[in-house]
Amino acid sequence: MSTREKVLWVVAGIAIVVYALFPVGWIVSLSLKSSDDIANGQFLPTALSWENYEQILVGDAAELFLPALRNSFGIVLIATFIACVLSMFAAYAIARLDFTGKKLILSTALAVAIFPVISIVTPLFNLWRQIGLYDTWPGLIIPYLSLTLPLSIWTMSAFFREIPWEMEQAAQVDGATTWQAFRKVIVPLATPGVFTTAIIAFFIAWNDFAYGISLTSTSASRPVPAALGLFSGASQFESPNGPIAAAAVIVTIPVVVLVLIFQRRIVAGLTNGAVKG
């Protein structure tokens, strides 16, 4: 690569990074502006202020935000866990076994995934109220599963297909039962796939707004995105932009941490060297 080309690559790279990170930077900067400073007309706050964070963590909005944060974590982690376990078994069956209706399951999963959330919300709202799931954790976990499972099954079965059949057969010849072969050979090999799937599932559920706002009414189960929508300013003439920005920053942190932790595990290529490479 000539120097000219290198420079071009670096410039283009910086441009893309700035373009992608600019809104994030803006939110962070907004969250650090005090309420008087919000309309200062410049990117950076005039003076750093923790006022917004104070407000959502210990102040007026804490009542709304903190339970929501707890709900979000609980509901999303449970939904992710269930989605991973279920999709692991489903994907294994799809990748390995020959059964009638295999195609049907895959295409149904896809169909569910492309179904617009907003069209199911109203019937679910009525149904949940009838059977007592409205404004409960399971009342959100179940719809979240419908969001995360199809995608999880698809990603996971792609990962399972990559694992050579011989691995499992070798384990069986070595004296393993089908379950042992699955647990000791297939699952460790599929770990990167499981983590990738888990992160995707986590994001989908974590970012949901439609279900969160429609199927909850109190802090018993309201997740963060819904709670953000309910923030209000100190008076009706004041917009709650500052606290919302602060909450948005806090909500982004777990996602960033999650990616950083699992980044190394997601690295593909664990199967390298299993078979002739």
Added chain:
Amino acid sequence: MASIEMRNIVKKYGDGFPAVNDVSMDIADGEFMILVGPSGCGKSTLLRMIVGLEDITSGDMVIGGNRVNDKAPRERNLSMVFQNYALYPHLSVFENIAFPLRLAKAPEDEVKRKVTEASDVLELGEHLDRKPANLSGGQRQRVAMGRAIVRDADAFLFDEPLSNLDAKLRGQMRTEISRLQRRLGITTVYVTHDQTEAMTLGDRVCVLRKGVIQQVASPRELYEQPVNLFVAGFIGSPPMNFLPATVSGATLQTPFGPIELDATRAEQVAGRELVLVGIRPEYFEDASLVDGAKRDLGTTFTAKVDVTEWLGDSQYAYIPYEAPPEVDAQLKELSRELDSDQLRTQAIVSIDSTSRIREGREAEFWLDARKIHVFDPESGQNLTRDEEAGAELTRMAAEDRESGL
């Protein structure tokens, strides 16, 4: 250790196509049996039926006196080396080899002792902590073998274990496998399409064609007394030449002139018109290099040489000839079946490397008529096969094996 008996084994797939058809075979305790044939002949399927990875449609599979048709692979106590090794990439070499022992819940010190033993045999000692991804092809292959020998299996099964290695390494590993098997004395079934492996490794070789056994015999018997055109053409490299010939009394009229037959052979081919004469490349020689005493035992002829290949220790000459259309189709079909797809009818002859025969010129060749075989072009049967001589060769191989154990 155990013997393996197969009784009328049939494997039909969903579409009714029999991949393995009515195979019956006895593999003695401690014997090294090779399954060989062109691709798609059912040899791998047969191996996978022995180990239990493939269901048996009908027939009996008996290992060590027990019928195992309905047993799961893990209940058969066999160990297998896969074509692509199938090592567990998330485990170290030590744990890969120890895997069968861990499944059997062997105590830690026994695992350690046995893995160390196996890795010593295979010279893997210094690699025990590494992951398979960091090993070379040959090392991976040895790890796969280590996993197979670490537990006391009743038999070893190999599915083309060397086909992923380069030629030099393949030769080394071949002798390695042979030594290991002799040393451990364990019944072994080895699938290959490489006939060098088949000839050098096996006590006996089973030649399969389209799921049907053609011949089960020692490598020598297969080479010298093949039952039919298929076996004759498959065993040997370069392959046996098949020349069309017409019979007139005790003389065969071939494109390379007349060949006189001895009394027994003349009787065996009597009453036939068109036959195929099977002549191995090494039965030919440059006529100018054959001494007088030997010369009279064969016939000489002149032919135009198309191409010569000088390999240092040997030399091959290619001599094209015309075949009548009815045999031509037959020969083309045969060569397609043997995966060689020969384009023109030509004879490959082996001549001394000092021979001065050059391409594009007429040259005089000598042909040893004593060892030729005559085949029926329709059925492919070998008309001049000497059953007794063949059986004797296999008996001798069996004796050699027993004295070697």
